[in-house]
Amino acid sequence: MSQITLYFLQASRSIRIAWLLEALELDYEIKFADRESGKAPQWLKDEAGGLGKFPTLRDGDLLLYESGNITEYLCDTYDKEHKLLPAVGDPKRYDVLHWVHAAEATYALHALAILYCRWFQKDGDLNKTEESLRVNVHKDMDFLDASLKKTEGKFLMGHETTAADTMMEFTADFVFTRGLGTQGKTWPRVEQYVKNCQSTPAWQKAQKKTGHQL
Ligand SMILES: N[C@@H](CCC(=O)N[C@@H](CS)C(=O)NCC(=O)O)C(=O)O
Numbered sequence: 737m738s739q740i741t742l743y744f745l746q747a748s749r750s751i752r753i754a755w756l757l758e759a760l761e762l763d764y765e766i767k768f769a770d771r772e773s774g775k776a777p778q779w780l781k782d783e784a785g786g787l788g789k790f791p792t793l794r795d796g797d798l799l800l801y802e803s804g805n806i807t808e809y810l811c812d813t814y815d816k817e818h819k820l821l822p823a824v825g826d827p828k829r830y831d832v833l834h835w836v837h838a839a840e841a842t843y844a845l846h847a848l849a850i851l852y853c854r855w856f857q858k859d860g861d862l863n864k865t866e867e868s869l870r871v872n873v874h875k876d877m878d879f880l881d882a883s884l885k886k887t888e889g890k891f892l893m894g895h896e897t898t899a900a901d902t903m904m905e906f907t908a909d910f911v912f913t914r915g916l917g918t919q920g921k922t923w924p925r926v927e928q929y930v931k932n933c934q935s936t937p938a939w940q941k942a943q944k945k946t947g948h949q950l
Contacts, residue, residue: 740764743783744946745776745790749803749906752839753791754942756807756902760814766946804836807899821899828893835892835900843880843907846872847916866917873917880908881923890932897936905933913950 742757744750744766757764769780781788786801793800795813800806811821821836822829850869857865887893892900909930911918933939942948 738763738765739796741767741794743767743780743790743792743794744769744948745780746770746948747950748790750791751939751942751946751948752803752902752906753793753806753810754946754948755905755936755939756810756820756899758938758941758945759820759897759902759936760810762810762814768946802840804840804903807836807903808833811899819896819898820902832893832898832900836903839903839907843876843904843911846876847907847911847914850916851914866919870917870919873911874921877911877918877921877923877926880904880929881925884925884929890929892929897933897938901933905930905939909934909950 740757740762742750742753742764744754746769754766767780767783769777771777776788776790780790784790784792785799786792789801791803791806793806793810795809798809800809808821811818815821818826821832846869850866850873853862853865853869883892889895891897892904908926910916912927912930934943
């Protein structure tokens with residue numbers, strides 16, 4: 737029995753961690769749950785504890801929350817050659833961590849603002865709200881596009897995948913798939929980037945094992 741368990745909610749950020757576990761070639765068990773009325777089922781929340789959000793990871797006695805935090809933990813613990821996350825003190829580490837954090841704190845934040853308005857805004861003109869919120873998403877995607885152009889590789893740091901990609905791929909895919917602020921512009925380089933990530937053997941394995949789909 738593996739000491740690592742990934743609590744995986746369908747159609748969620750959980751794919752980030754399944755991909756990372758595959759990239760690190762670690763053994764892990766999956767506690768998988770489909771969504772119920774769009775939400776995580778109570779039994780999965782009870783087992784995982786915390787805020788009841790996914791991914792959640794157990795490694796032995798350690799329970800870890802937040803995909804960025806889980807990413808740093810797994811890389812610091814198991815990526816001994818620093819392929820996915822450079823070592824503390826290496827300036828390149830902070831280029832990778834920039835994307836690890838931006839995936840949630842900037843890109844997901846701006847996209848989710850639109851999703852939440854779609855869900856909860858009862859009065860006023862939803863199109864006008866989306867139009868205002870779209871500005872941030874356009875800037876974010878322009879910057880992602882420019883960054884990919886600069887590295888001239890298939891991935892954010894160049895020719896090899898890093899933790900920057902295992903975090904950012906889901907956010908970019910989510911933005912495109914749900915059309916969150918993308919109206920009025922296209923980013924073919926970013927769309928190709930998502931395809932590059934999803935073509936890696938590790939992402940493919942993670943998808944097959946978990947059945948992830950957006
Ligand atoms: N910032 C957290 C977000 C976790 C989160 O909100 N996960 C969503 C799915 S993507 C969730 O578990 N939702 C289930 C629910 O609210 O019932 C992370 O990066 O892990």
